[in-house]
Amino acid sequence: MIPRAQYFVFALLFIALTGCEKCNPEPEPLPDGSVRLDMDLTWESEPYAVQQVATDHNGYPVRLDNLQLYVAPLELRNNAGEWTTTDDVFLVDYSVHAQNMTIEVEPGTYEAVRFGLGLPPEINTDIDPASYPNDHPLSVLGSAGMFWTWASGYIFVKYEGKFATEQGTQLLESVSYHCGTDASYRTVTLELPTPLVVASESETQATLTFDAAKALYGSTDAIDLAVDPVTHNANGDSLGGRMMDLLINAWNIEVQ
C-alpha cells in the first residue's frame, strides 16, 4: 500500500519536472548571419587590375592577363577559439570586377580567418567535374581552364600574363604559372585587426586583399620570370610549390 501523501509527492514531482521542461525549452538558435569578403587586388600595395602593366621585384614590366584561384574551405575563428567552416568552394577570377566570397555563419564575434588556397584532396582528385551542376565552380563549365585531368585534379592558382626583361619594350614573353596537385595545397591564416561582429540575418563585410607582386618574391625565396616563366605543377615541379609557399604571405585583411 502506498500512502496518499506519497501519491501527492509523486504528482508534485511529475508536475515540477515536466513543467520545468515546458517552461525552459532549449532556446531556438538565431538564424545565421553572413560574412562577405570583398576581394581586392594590389601590386606592391598599390591598387592593381588584371591587364595593367606593373613592375616586378627584378624590374621587369609584367602584365597579368589571367589571375584565378580556388579557395576551399573558408573558415572563421570565434572568440571562444572555435573554427566554423562551410562546404563552399570559391573560384576567384580577378579579371571579373567586384569578386567576393560570402559564407553563412552563426551570429557571434570572430577574430581570425583561415582558408585553403586550392582544393583539399577530397575534392581535388578522382572527382568528375561532370558530376557537378554547371553553375558550381568545380563543374566542367564552372572550372573552364582550371582542370587538368581526373588524376591530377584542378589548377589551384592560374597566374598568366606577359613580361619583358627591359622596360619600354613590348611585352612578348609569356608567363604561365599553374599551381596545383594535392601536395601544393596550402592554408592561409589571418588574424583580424579588429573583431568581426556578425549579427543574425545581416551581412558583415571585410576586405581580403591579394598582392599579386608577392606571388613572385618573399623573405626567403624569389622567382625570376626570365629564368622560370612556366610551371604546370602537375608532376612534382617544385616551382609550383614554391609559388604556393610565397602566396601564403600575399594576403591582407581589413574589417569595415
Add this chain to the structure above:
Amino acid sequence: MIKGVNKRIGLYVLAVLALTGCERCQDDVPPCSTPDCSPAATPYTLEIPPFFPPMDIPEDNPLTVEGVELGRLLFWEKELSIDGSMSCGSCHLPQAAFADPNTYSTGVNGAQGIRNAMALINIGWAPNYFWDGRGLTLEEQILEPVEHPDEMALPWSEAVDRLQNSSTYPELFQVAFAEDLITKELVAKAIAQFLRTMVSADSKFDQWRRGETQLTDEEFAGYEIFLREGGDPETTPGGEFGGDCFHCHGEAGLQFSDYLFRNNGLDSTFAADPGHAAVSGNPLDSGKFKTPTLRNVALTAPYMHDGRFTTLEEVIGHYNSGGVPSATVDAFMKVSTGGLQLSPVQQTQLIAFLHTLTDTSFTSNPAFQDPH
C-alpha cells in the same frame, strides 16, 4: 407530414451532394493543359551520356518531341532563305559533322563571310556561340543567319509570313508551342530544341572510355601525347615533349573544349578579324577565338576560325612550330621556345588519337537528316 419533409430534405441533400461532388471532380482535373486547350506537346527525354555534364535547358524552352521535330524541319527549311535555295543545313553538312567543308560559306547572294562555319556538335553544352562568342544563348544565335545579308538574307518578318501562310507549319507550331501566331522567337526555340538533341557520344574514344573497346597502341600513344605538357624540357620549363592539347581541349565532361577565347598564334596583327575583341571591346582580346571541340575533328576540315588549314597534319605542324608572336598570343603557345617539337612519329600518333573522336553514328543519325 414529417415523412414528406424528410423525403424532401433527403432529396435536397442528395442534390447538394451530387452538385458539389461534381464540382470537386471538375476541380481536380485542370480544364486543359495548354492555354487554348490544344493538345499538349510531349516531353522529350534527352539522355545525358556517361561522363557528360548536365545540360542546362532554358525553362522557357523545354524539349518536346513535337518541338524537336519542328526544329529539324526548320533547320532544313530552304524557305528561310530569300530565294528558297538555302537552309541552315546548307552550311552545316552531316558528312562534315555539321560544319562546312568550304573555307567560307557562300550565302544566297554569292557573298562569303570571313570565318569557317562551326561544327554543330554537342552545342547544347556550349556557354556561348560563334567563333567570337557574340551569341550568349542558342536561341539568340539562331536568329542571326536567317536575315544576315551574307547568309540567308531573309528578313524575319518575311520568314514568319512564309511559315504562317504555309499549309503545314501553323499546325506544327500550334502543337509544339500552343501558339497560333508564328514568331521568329518560336522558330529559334524550335531549332534550338533540335540542336540540343544533336549529341555526339559514341566515338571510339567514348567506347574506350566506357570500357567497351580498346585503343590501338598508336592511338593510345597519341592520347598520352594529347595529355602531356608540350615542349622540350631543356628549353620549355615543365615540357614533356607532349602535345599540350589538353589545356584548351580538355577531356573534362568529354567535350574537348574549354569554351574559352584564345589566340593560338596564327597571326601577329588582327585588323582583318579582331575576334573576341570585337565583342568585348578589349584590345587584349584581339586575335582570340573560341576553342572549338575536337569531337569529329577528322571530319570538320578546314581548320581554324578562317579555315586556313585543310589537314590535321597542317594543324599539328602549326602547333609544332609554336606560331607567331603577338601581344595576345596564348601562354600555351611555345612561340619563343621552338614549338612542341613533336617528332613525325608522335605527330602520326596524335592524329591517330584525334581520329578516335570520330562518331559516324552521330553524322549519320537519321534523326538529324533533312526530312524534306
